[in-house]
Amino acid sequence: MQEIKFYSGEDLPLELHKVRIVQKLFLVPIERRLEALYEGGFNTFRLSTKDVFLDMLTDSGTNAMSDNQLAAMMQADDAYAGSQSFERLQKAVKDVLGKEYLLPVHQGRAAESLISIAYVKKGSLVPMNYHFTTALAHITQNGGKIAELLYDEAYVINSDHPFKGNMNIEKLEETIKSHGATNIPFIRMEASTNLIGGQPFSVQNLRDVRAMADKYGIRLVLDCSLLGENAYLVMKREEEFKNSSMEIIMKEMTALADLCYFSARKISSSRGGGMCTDKMEIFRELEALVPLYEGFLTYGGISIREIEAMAVGLYETQDESMICQSPNFIKYLVGALDKKGIPVIKPAGVLGAHVDAMQVCAHIPQTEYPAGALAAALFLISGVRGMERGSISNQRDEYGNETYADMELLRLAVPRRVFTLSQIKYVEDRLHWLYDNRKLIGGLRFVYEPPVLRFFMGGLEPTSDWPQKLMAKFKKDFGESL
Numbered sequence: 001m002q003e004i005k006f007y008s009g010e011d012l013p014l015e016l017h018k019v020r021i022v023q024k025l026f027l028v029p030i031e032r033r034l035e036a037l038y039e040g041g042f043n044t045f046r047l048s049t050k051d052v053f054l055d056m057l058t059d060s061g062t063n064a065m066s067d068n069q070l071a072a073m074m075q076a077d078d079a080y081a082g083s084q085s086f087e088r089l090q091k092a093v094k095d096v097l098g099k100e101y102l103l104p105v106h107q108g109r110a111a112e113s114l115i116s117i118a119y120v121k122k123g124s125l126v127p128m129n130y131h132f133t134t135a136l137a138h139i140t141q142n143g144g145k146i147a148e149l150l151y152d153e154a155y156v157i158n159s160d161h162p163f164k165g166n167m168n169i170e171k172l173e174e175t176i177k178s179h180g181a182t183n184i185p186f187i188r189m190e191a192s193t194n195l196i197g198g199q200p201f202s203v204q205n206l207r208d209v210r211a212m213a214d215k216y217g218i219r220l221v222l223d224c225s226l227l228g229e230n231a232y233l234v235m236k237r238e239e240e241f242k243n244s245s246m247e248i249i250m251k252e253m254t255a256l257a258d259l260c261y262f263s264a265r266k267i268s269s270s271r272g273g274g275m276c277t278d279k280m281e282i283f284r285e286l287e288a289l290v291p292l293y294e295g296f297l298t299y300g301g302i303s304i305r306e307i308e309a310m311a312v313g314l315y316e317t318q319d320e321s322m323i324c325q326s327p328n329f330i331k332y333l334v335g336a337l338d339k340k341g342i343p344v345i346k347p348a349g350v351l352g353a354h355v356d357a358m359q360v361c362a363h364i365p366q367t368e369y370p371a372g373a374l375a376a377a378l379f380l381i382s383g384v385r386g387m388e389r390g391s392i393s394n395q396r397d398e399y400g401n402e403t404y405a406d407m408e409l410l411r412l413a414v415p416r417r418v419f420t421l422s423q424i425k426y427v428e429d430r431l432h433w434l435y436d437n438r439k440l441i442g443g444l445r446f447v448y449e450p451p452v453l454r455f456f457m458g459g460l461e462p463t464s465d466w467p468q469k470l471m472a473k474f475k476k477d478f479g480e481s482l
């Protein structure tokens with residue numbers, strides 16, 4: 001395990017890369033940011049980056065790529081079938097994830113779609129540690145339901161539990177017994193559980209899930225999109241692995257799953273996605289769906305250049321000095337916010353810092369979407385674009401009723417090697433001001449609600465003139481400052 005200490009004793013994350021290509025950012029005046037919010041229906045997904053200063057919406061497809069990835073993109077073999085680029089990717093998947101058979105898809109949710117089409121039907125139940133938005137949507141689109149089986153500790157905001165993404169093994173067995181193993185097409189484990197604050201599971205927990213899957217003859221599917229970060233936290237937090245390499249830990253995890261899938265936008269800092277397995281029967285069950293929905297089996301709808309970048313990016317996840325960058329910056333940000341009394345998910349996870357909007361906006365009822373309101377307010381006063389991960393991101397139940405999220409979070413993603421420490425300090429500063437002025441934030445209501453994955457393109461409006469009042473207070477305190 002690598003560690004770098006400062007003589008001053010300060011606990012600071014240190015960049016282990018240098019910046020050689022940059023992109024200009026714009027910090028537009030607050031009046032323009034207010035207009036942009038109205039134009040974008042108070043939904044941060046609908047903002048243009050012309051109006052966004054720090055884009056902390058997601059790490060999906062936004063991680064910085066390495067010089068070696070860009071170089072590899074130049075040697076792409078653009079053949080429809082039998083491309084050498086795909087062969088290089090197959091080798092990378094075998095070397096890094098340890099799986100023999102690879103099926104490429106255009107991104108992570110395409111894998112979720114094909115896996116659901118192949119295995120889920122009416123009456124199916126998929127137990128999982130926690131859902132991801134698109135995984136849930138595809139399972140329900142195919143007539144299935146899910147059971148989220150975390151331990152209670154996972155929902156505690158201020159915690160020091162190292163593995164809040166662990167599957168509750170006792171509940172898993174109860175669920176299998178009560179629902180019947182034959183109605184459970186697979187168990188889904190998500191590495192670094194996205195929607196509850198990027199929280200990892202332990203390898204021991206995954207072994208216990210595997211044992212249960214074996215006992216009842218059920219497939220185990222592992223969402224590897226954030227596998228590298230989960231492995232990094234295993235190295236930091238699980239005694240058995242403190243002297244193991246990233247390579248060993250990642251392979252230990254994937255070996256426990258029958259089928260792995262991933263968003264390459266995340267795991268390999270490229271674009272694309274894939275499904276991989278050692279089992280020929282699983283490969284065959286999914287194989288025919290790839291040319292039907294994605295593209296031929298040696299490109300799966302992905303640009304060949306991205307396939308080259310994906311292969312190199314997969315190897316780079318084994319490099320601890322690369323994979324540690326985002327979690328260490330998140331740890332810094334979480335620690336800084338926590339010191340200021342701002343409620344934030346602890347321990348720091350991966351993918352981003354997660355602010356607890358339920359507490360920050362305790363005066364806003366869940367019916368008025370506190371996390372969405374906090375995301376809009378932060379953008380207004382800083383140009384920082386976060387993502388709502390609360391009830392707006394939830395889907396309605398089968399009867400059309402609103403389902404309120406377990407947690408109302410404002411996620412501030414920290415893509416790999418994108419931000420500098422002073423930018424992170426700016427986020428800390430503006431959130432601090434917003435926290436001190438939190439009572440000025442008001443609620444939101446839908447004016448346009450799409451039937452599926454409503455959080456992407458839904459339109460909302462403020463329930464009062466709170467954005468104008470917040471802007472007036474900002475101008476009073478900051479004067480002419482952007």
Ligand SMILES: Cc1ncc(COP(=O)(O)O)c(C=O)c1O
Nearest residue numbers: 060107108109132194225263265
């Ligand atoms: C854990 C997890 N699984 C699946 C996906 C879906 O991947 P994609 O965005 O490439 O469709 C994501 C995307 O953010 C994710 O975080």
